[in-house]
Amino acid sequence: MVPTALAAALSWALAGAAPAPVASVSLAADFVLNTVDATGTERVSGALSVLPGGEICVAVTSPRVQEMHLSPRELVIYYPDRDLAFVARLSPPQPPPMLDALAAGMSDPSTTLPSGSKLVESTHANGELVTRWRVIDASGKELGEMRAVETRLGARSVELSDKAGQPQRRFTFGERVRVGVRSVPRTIVADYYSPGGTRQREEQWTLDRITRFDPQKGPVGCAKLGAQTKVQTLAW
Numbered sequence: 001m002v003p004t005a006l007a008a009a010l011s012w013a014l015a016g017a018a019p020a021p022v023a024s025v026s027l028a029a030d031f032v033l034n035t036v037d038a039t040g041t042e043r044v045s046g047a048l049s050v051l052p053g054g055e056i057c058v059a060v061t062s063p064r065v066q067e068m069h070l071s072p073r074e075l076v077i078y079y080p081d082r083d084l085a086f087v088a089r090l091s092p093p094q095p096p097p098m099l100d101a102l103a104a105g106m107s108d109p110s111t112t113l114p115s116g117s118k119l120v121e122s123t124h125a126n127g128e129l130v131t132r133w134r135v136i137d138a139s140g141k142e143l144g145e146m147r148a149v150e151t152r153l154g155a156r157s158v159e160l161s162d163k164a165g166q167p168q169r170r171f172t173f174g175e176r177v178r179v180g181v182r183s184v185p186r187t188i189v190a191d192y193y194s195p196g197g198t199r200q201r202e203e204q205w206t207l208d209r210i211t212r213f214d215p216q217k218g219p220v221g222c223a224k225l226g227a228q229t230k231v232q233t234l235a236w
Contacts, residue, residue: 025106026052026213027179028220034204049219059221069223075234078223085225088234101190101203105173106182109148109158114138117146127151135160144168154183166197180212 033044046060058068067078075088104112110119114137121132129150135143144162148155153176160169174187188205213219225231 025050025054025103025182027182027184027210028213028217029184029207029210031208032206036202036204037200047220049213049221051213051219057219057222067221067223069221076223076225077234078225078229082230083226083228084230084232085223086232086234101171101188101205102185102207104158104171105155105185105188107155109133109146109150109155113146114143116140120145128156154185162195166195167191167193167199169193177210179210184210186210 028047028049030047031045035042035044043063044060045062046058048059049057051057054072056068056070058070060066060068065080067076067080069076069078073090075090077086078084110117110131110133113133113135116136116138118134118136119131120134121130123130129148131148131150133146133148135146137143142163144160145165147159147161149157155171155173157173158169158171159167161167170191170193172189173185176183176185178184184207186207188203190203190205191199192201192203194200
């Protein structure tokens with residue numbers, strides 16, 4: 001089975017209203033993900049590569065070795081010890097699953113919104129820019145609001161709420177490091193809420209050894225399947 005923390009991270013991201021752009025990001029890092037929900041706490045660790053063009057490869061080393069490859073149209077989760085792969089087909093305009101919190105931390109918050117969204121408030125105070133956006137999809141339907149707090153180094157927090165003002169997601173970003181033209185947070189706390197505004201889940205990301213992706217070294221964990229690999233289809 002897919003580890004609970006990563007599986008839930010995938011499904012949360014797929015349910016999101018706004019894709020977080022990762023196509024212009026290129027990096028490699030070690031990671032630790034602690035997930036807290038009603039069932040307890042789960043810890044997952046490994047390394048990841050974000051490739052030019054937006055593909056993501058993940059090598060999980062604990063609690064169980066697995067590899068993940070995410071492209072705009074497909075997610076592959078591979079268990080080398082069993083030669084078993086789970087494959088989910090993705091259809092645009094679904095946002096790319098899994099690393100939405102990390103992508104949000106590396107992006108200008110306004111670029112993660114549908115193009116019809118509107119800025120309704122902007123203030124500067126104590127070296128911070130606070131903006132509030134009305135989130136509107138391509139059909140003109142209002143989905144809710146986004147509030148972002150930014151410094152010259154990057155976003156400090158991003159909050160998404162529904163039309164009733166109930167929280168949907170909240171991202172809080174810690175200390176940052178520059179990787180190429182991007183400012184990458186070393187820590188992220190991502191809170192996810194039910195439609196009624198009750199927090200259902202918290203992800204605590206920690207990144208270490210963050211560097212620009214080196215094509216000569218190649219990515220880790222890209223889930224290369226063999227001719228005899230057993231493949232099962234996942235529905236997300």
